[in-house]
C-alpha cells in the first residue's frame with residue numbers, strides 16, 4: 493500500500509483527482525468506481541473545476557457507485573443517487589445512462605444485487621475505485637464481520653454507521669437500517685484503489701489500517717491483499733500513527 497500524507501483535505505482532494513484524471517487520460521473508455529460520504533466531496537469539486545477548465549472530458553466515462561440505501565427514493569435528498577447528481581454528475585458532461593448506482597428500491601433486492609454484480613463483470617471492473625473509510629473500518633457499506641469474499645449484497649447498517657450518517661438526515665431514526673453495497677470482493681476486482689481519509693475522526697481507523705492487521709473485523713484491511721492501493725490521508729487523520 494502506497495501512503496501519501498497531505499497537509500490538509502484540499503491537498504488530499506487534489507491528489508485523488510490527479511489519480512482519477514490520470515485514469516481518464518490513460519483509458520479512452522474509462523470505468524470509474526465512485527464513493528459517497530463527506531470525504532470525496534472535495535475530489536468531486538476538483539474534478540468539476542478541471543472539467544470547466546477544459547482539462548477533463550466525462551463523455552466516455554462509465555461509473556459504478558459503491559452503494560445505496562434500501563427503501564429510499566432515488567430522488568430523496570439523502571439518497572446516493574441524489575448525492576452523485578448534485579456533487580458531480582450534473583456539473584460535468586457525464587452520460588447519465590452510464591452512471592450506475594444500485595437500486596435500493598428494487599422489488600427483489602437479491603435480484604438487484606446479482607444484476608449489479610453482473611454489470612460490474614460485464615462493463616467493468618473499474619480501472620480505479622475511489623473509497624472513503626468508516627470510523628469502524630467499513631468500505632462501501634461493508635461493516636465489520638463482512639466476508640472478504642462478498643460480492644454485491646444487502647447489508648444491515650451498524651449502529652455506529654447510522655450514528656455517523658445521522659448528520660445528513662433530520663434524525664438518526666430517519667437513517668435507513670439497510671443498504672445495498674458492492675462487496676469486498678467486488679471492490680477488490682478494481683485494477684487500482686484509492687482510499688482517501690481526512691480529519692481527526694478518521695485517525696484511529698487509519699492507525700488500525702496501517703497496523704497491517706488483516707481481519708474481517710476491520711473490512712479495510714482486505715486492501716492489504718490488493719496489488720495497487722494508494723492511501724491519501726491528511727495530517728489530521730495521520731496524527732495517531
Ligand code: GLP
Nearest residue numbers: 528529530531624625626632633
Ligand atoms: C459512508 C459510505 C462510505 C463512506 C463512509 C465514510 O457511510 N457508505 O462509502 O466512505 O461512510 O463517510 P464520510 O466520508 O462521510 O466520513
